[in-house]
Amino acid sequence: MMKKIIPLLVAILSINSFAQKNLVLNGGFEMELNNWRGDVAKLSTFDKKSGKNSAIITQYVGAEWQAIDQVFNIPKNTAAIELSGWIKSDAIEKGQNDWNTGKFDIEFLNAGGKGFQNENIAAVLGTTPWIFYQKTIKVPASVSKLRIMLALGQTNGTILFDEIKAIAITQEELNKIQEAENAKRMPTVISGSYQAKPIELTNGNFENGVTSWRGNTTVSTEIFKEGKSALVLKSTTFDWNGMDQIADVPENVTSITISGWLKSDNIVQGKDSWNNGLLNVEFTSNGTDKTGNDQSVTFVTGTTDWTFYTKTFPLPKDTKKYRIMIALGFASGILYADDVKVNFD
Ligand SMILES: [Ca+2]
Ligand SMILES: [Ca+2]
Structure with a gap:
């Protein structure tokens, strides 16, 4: 079955590779601050994600709105826009409003240049390493331009931006992306068409981005334990911020061993003791009906270096599927995961 699934994944990845024209001009700040409006940013040659420069906005006091922006036309037949960029922050203060953060925002404009709809791509607080942010936003009817805003939203701190991108996606490409998303959400449908062999956990080392995983996040190519990237x-x-993947339990096994590497950065526990960074497993008969209690491989809190966790559980009776969950379960902070593996006995 693995061999048959691989062509599907290749097809998904190739959507990104042939639609690469970046609509943002000078998104890597290699031509200084050309094409960007606003005079609050400087170039950082010392700290950048790629090339020679990044853009940096610093504000120590005053908590004013500090932004640079850029407006461009949305090409005809664009159904959605994939926005992405690398952001790093230092000591960004939390203000009174939700939007008092370091920000990568967009605004759709109508033909007259009037604002029509705002979307947030990244909201950054505190101190973070270079992190890749990405979101795909549907283009509303009747808009013709897009404004990209990089800002400190009435808050103090330092924020750096690099490799800011906006890629136009056609309806056809969007359909393919959504089909792929649906396929991830309904692994039983895929197995129905190929039969026999169970679905295995795949991409537990996050070398293929977040392929095979369900949830809204990305990978870090700066901080990882294995290969070149980690969740x-x-x-x-x-809130609950998690990723999960459902796979089949093979025939004639009685126990499952789950292992993986986790690293945490300033995870603050929520109300309950299980409101932490976590690696969990759920057992079901069919993907929804539980056959036993969820089991915890580990909880992680505070700041920890890469640590290997492993645990073996007996499989509850009638378990046909298991779901691996990696989450910040109603906790704040940053959780990294890499090289998650499952074995059966
Ligand atoms: Ca750059
Ligand atoms: Ca990896």
């Missing part, structure tokens, strides 16, 4: 989950709020 990174970030939260500034006490």
Whole structure:
């Protein structure tokens, strides 16, 4: 079955590779601050993600709105825009409003240049390493331009930006992306078409981005334990921020061993003791009906270096599927995960 799934994944990845024209001019700040409006940013040659420069906005006191922006036309037949960029921060203060953060925002403009709809791509607080942010936003009807804003939203601190990108996605490409998303959400449908062999956990080392995983996040190519990338989950709020993957339990096994590497940065526990960084497993008969309690491989809190965790659990009766969950479960901070593996006996 693995061999048959691989062509599908290749097809998904190739969507990105042939639609690469960046609509943002000078998004890597290699031509100084050309094409960007606003005079609050400087070039950082000392600290950048790639090339010679990044853009840096610093404000020690006053908590004023400090932004640079750029407006461009949205090409015809654009159904959605994939926005991405690398951001690093130092001591960005939390203000009274949710939007008092370091920001990568966009605004859709109508033909007259009037603002129509705002979306947040990244909201950054505190001190963070270079982290890759990415979101795909549907283009509303009747808009013709897009404004990109990089800002300190009435808050103090330092924020650096590099490799800011906006890629136009056609309806056809969007359909393919959504099909791929649906396929991730319904692994039983895929298995139905190929039969027999169980679905295995794949991309546990996050070398293929977040392929095979469900949830809204990205990988870090700066901080990893194995290969070239690792999962990174970030939260500034006490919500559930997680990734999961459902796979099949093979025939004739009685126990499951789950292992993986985790690293944490300033994880603050929520209300309950399980409101932490976590690596969990859920057992079901069919993907939804539980056959036993969820089991914890580990909880992580505070700041920890890469640590290997492993645990073996007996499989509850009638378990046909398991779901691996990696999450900031109602906790704030940053959790990294890499090289997650599952074995059966
Ligand atoms: Ca650069
Ligand atoms: Ca890895």
